[in-house]
Amino acid sequence: MGERSVLVEAVGDVAVIGLNRPESLNALNTHLLTELVEALREVQSCGAIVIQGEGRAFCAGEDLNETLAPETGTADELRVAFGQLQDLTRLMSGASCPVVSAIHGYAIGGGAEIAVTADFVIAGPGARLKFPEAVIGHAPTGGITARLPLLVGALRAKDLLLTGRWVDAQEGLDIGLFTEIHESPKVRALALATELASYPRRSQAAVKRAVELALVPAQETYLQLEIDLASYCFESAETEASFDAFRNRKRLSANS
Structure with missing residues (x-):
């Protein structure tokens, strides 16, 4: 498959996970999703986890120049990809250790969801984030419709989404x-994660679990709802037309 889409490095007791599609601003495709889920599962026993992006951005969201259903193009295959996106939320929110995201450049859509699902979100001065799904005919699939209102308030969440x-x-x-x-x-x-990894693990895990349960006690219900809504939106001709318009804009920009 060539170079891996996700890099994992151990720095002491901290696992540093790097999204590694810099030529595409680390946009999400099936390879990256699969490798990121695998990486998060493998590092659950670490003292802390850092998630960052290689190159000029954290993650530009779903790669609309590809497809999340490359083998068959069917709704069933698409739901598998949605399930992987949601596994990221489960693995980050359910990890017994703290998760820290380092955001530079763009964090868009699914990439923004990964960023703010972390327990600590460190942004660079030039970081920019958005949730464009409803504008391009999509719907979020990583649990952000449940988490965002609790982070920023209902009216602000509606504004952003x-x-x-x-x-x-x-x-x-x-x-x-x-x-x-x-x-x-x-x-x-990395400095913050190293500090957090030095604290008693049982206490860190207990407090994190309590906060997560208070934040989204019905997370699985929300995740299932988001899969159903995203699948419904993807069946729309409006969505296909919106995606085609995006691809055409990218081609025109590249040729100009």
């Missing part, structure tokens, strides 16, 4: 999407 607008680093900090802004988010994320 229904308009798909950009959120810069300072606004993200102000409204509670980011833990802090740091000039070097990867450096800060």
Whole structure:
């Protein structure tokens, strides 16, 4: 398959996971999803986890130049990919150790969901985040419709999810999407993760579990609902037309 789409490095008791499709701004395709799920499953026993992106961005969301159902193009295959996206949420929120995301450049759609599902979100000064699914005929699939209202409030969540607008680093900090802004988010994320990994594991796990249960006690119900809604949206001719328009814009931009 060539170079791996996800890199894993042990730094002391910290597992550093790097999204590794820099030429595509780490956009999500089936290879990256599969490898990221595998990586998160393999590092659950670490003291802390860092998730970051290689190259110029954290993650530009779903790669609309490819498909999440490359073998058959069927709804059943697509639901498998949706399930992998949701496994990321389960593995990050359910990990007994703290998870820290380091956000530089873009974090879009599914990439933004991965970013803010972490327990600590360190943003670079130039970080920009958005949830564009409803604007392009899609629907979120990583549990963000449940988590975002609790992070930023219901009206702000509707604003971000229904308009798909950009959120810069300072606004993200102000409204509670980011833990802090740091000039070097990867450096800060590793330093914080190293500190967290030095604390008693049982206490860290217990407190995290209690907060997660208070935050989204019915997470599985929301995840199932999102799969149903995303599948429904993908069946729409509007969605296909929107995706085609996006691909055509990319081609025109590349040829201009």
